[in-house]
Amino acid sequence: MKKLLFQLDTDPSPSTFDAVVAYDGGADHLISLPGVTPESCGPAVEGVIYTRGPAHKKNSALFVGGSDLAAGEALLAAVRRHFFGGFRVSVMLDSNGANTTAAAAVALMLSEHGGAEDETPLAGQAAVVLAGTGPVGQRIAGLLGRAGAAVRLSSRALDRAKTAAERVSERFEVGCEPVAVSDEPSLAGALDGCRIAVATGASGVRLLPADVWREHPDLELLADPGTTPPSGIEGIEPFDRDEARHGKRTFGGLAIGSLKLRLHRACIAQLFESNDQVFDVEEIYTLARSLAG
Ligand SMILES: NC(=O)c1ccc[n+]([C@@H]2O[C@H](COP(=O)([O-])OP(=O)(O)OC[C@H]3O[C@@H](n4cnc5c(N)ncnc54)[C@H](OP(=O)(O)O)[C@@H]3O)[C@@H](O)[C@H]2O)c1
Numbered sequence: 001m002k003k004l005l006f007q008l009d010t011d012p013s014p015s016t017f018d019a020v021v022a023y024d025g026g027a028d029h030l031i032s033l034p035g036v037t038p039e040s041c042g043p044a045v046e047g048v049i050y051t052r053g054p055a056h057k058k059n060s061a062l063f064v065g066g067s068d069l070a071a072g073e074a075l076l077a078a079v080r081r082h083f084f085g086g087f088r089v090s091v092m093l094d095s096n097g098a099n100t101t102a103a104a105a106v107a108l109m110l111s112e113h114g115g116a117e118d119e120t121p122l123a124g125q126a127a128v129v130l131a132g133t134g135p136v137g138q139r140i141a142g143l144l145g146r147a148g149a150a151v152r153l154s155s156r157a158l159d160r161a162k163t164a165a166e167r168v169s170e171r172f173e174v175g176c177e178p179v180a181v182s183d184e185p186s187l188a189g190a191l192d193g194c195r196i197a198v199a200t201g202a203s204g205v206r207l208l209p210a211d212v213w214r215e216h217p218d219l220e221l222l223a224d225p226g227t228t229p230p231s232g233i234e235g236i237e238p239f240d241r242d243e244a245r246h247g248k249r250t251f252g253g254l255a256i257g258s259l260k261l262r263l264h265r266a267c268i269a270q271l272f273e274s275n276d277q278v279f280d281v282e283e284i285y286t287l288a289r290s291l292a293g
Helices: 015-026 042-049 068-082 095-111 134-146 158-172 184-191 253-271 281-292
Strands: 004-008 029-033 062-063 090-093 127-129 150-155 176-180 197-200 222-224 241-245 248-251
Touching: 004 015, 015 095, 015 184, 015 241, 042 062, 042 150, 062 253, 068 090, 068 095, 090 253, 095 134, 095 222, 095 248, 095 253, 095 281, 127 134, 127 184, 127 241, 134 150, 134 158, 134 176, 134 197, 134 281, 150 158, 158 176, 176 184, 184 241, 253 281
Parallel strands: 004 029, 004 062, 062 090, 127 150, 127 197, 150 176, 197 222, 222 248
Antiparallel strands: 241 248
16 A cells, blocks of 8 residues: 655745655655645545555655744644544644754764653753744754753844743743843844853854854854754864864754755655654654664
């Protein structure tokens, strides 16, 4: 029986990245549906959950994507409301690649630094997510918080930092301190006392100059998931995977991206193992830790 993946994308044009990974992850056929909303998803979901018998339902699965993470979260919730009893299929949420990218970044950092088994390896440590207001930054902030870190999330504007930090706190049930970073003194304040800094600004936006982090007394781990030059953290190279630089350990966008891709494919493969799984950030992070270890 063919493995069918239904790509419910919240954007008008479904992600081609997600389409490629769908096939590379093991789907035999991908059906991409654009512009799906919580209100409009019913017929698509019902068509998938009613068509195959219990033993074969695992061969149908759903992928929720698109560039807007909040829209994806709302769509996932709506999709799940259509499930009942055995009438369900496995579903994955990865809007903007945020779940797989954040899970890969945090799993990679922690696997190299004694966090493989411990649930809260960052307890007592502080971390800052620079420009953390985007989808990737919010997910990374949440995962670092769940790992026990005291997390700061920065934005150029305090109100945006507050809104994003509230979302993180609500979604992950962790503390998250909003901070505004608009110049060198505010950047220094945001970094003060932090062992970890992750730059999650838009592609090609430089957030952390080399001369700020090289001699910093507290920083030990630096990660930059960005892949488009210039890097968000100056002096980190894309393939850095626990690279020693100026007494710090660094993680670059292509090292993170390589694990992200393996993870995304592995999630797609696992969707077809049973019809009752939900892959949101927690489940994806669990898988990331096993792949990164
Ligand atoms: N390695 C991988 O596999 C992978 C996968 C996905 C994404 N990524 C990378 O992850 C990073 C984050 O992605 P995202 O989609 O979450 O980011 P995003 O939403 O595009 O941007 C995040 C934040 O960057 C800030 N920003 C935008 N323009 C700026 C500027 N000119 N100066 C300073 N800050 C600016 C904004 O924050 P404020 O307006 O609040 O300041 C924005 O909310 C990107 O670099 C992306 O390329 C990597």
